[in-house]
Amino acid sequence: MCPCRLADGTFEFDRDIICPCHYRDPDVEEFGTCYCALYVRKDVFEGRTPIQPIPERRPLEKQLRTYEQKTVSAETKDGINTTETTVSSGIRLKLWYCKQCGYVVLRENPPYICPICKAKMKMFKEITVITHFQ
Numbered sequence: 001m002c003p004c005r006l007a008d009g010t011f012e013f014d015r016d017i018i019c020p021c022h023y024r025d026p027d028v029e030e031f032g033t034c035y036c037a038l039y040v041r042k043d044v045f046e047g048r049t050p051i052q053p054i055p056e057r058r059p060l061e062k063q064l065r066t067y068e069q070k071t072v073s074a075e076t077k078d079g080i081n082t083t084e085t086t087v088s089s090g091i092r093l094k095l096w097y098c099k100q101c102g103y104v105v106l107r108e109n110p111p112y113i114c115p116i117c118k119a120k121m122k123m124f125k126e127i128t129v130i131t132h133f134q
Contacts, residue, residue, distance in 0.1 A: 023057040095127035
């Protein structure tokens with residue numbers, strides 16, 4: 001399976017994200033790397049082309065089915081809500097972004113290393129959502 005995407009667990013449904021996934025070739029051709037940055041073009045490998053964020057090509061309906069989610073908000077005193085997602089397994093997922101390259105991921109904890117720019121975990125910050133203004 002693709003190390004950067006959650007799988008549904010059904011082989012037929014997840015067939016498109018078995019590494020190398022169906023989206024690898026168009027990503028490498030257009031951006032120089034695949035979504036996970038496991039496959040790169042020669043110019044990227046040699047440092048002549050910088051690594052840039054890769055948009056998600058997997059269809060939204062497949063992403064949504066995988067997460068089977070409901071959103072839970074915990075309001076803070078400043079009017080800023082932290083949006084979390086509860087997956088059917090009970091894991092609370094949060095949105096994290098890499099302060100170095102802008103990569104965004106929905107996980108319980110930030111990744112140890114950014115798959116795009118290779119920044120360490122400390123470069124990730126949780127995304128908070130402002131739901132109302134005071």
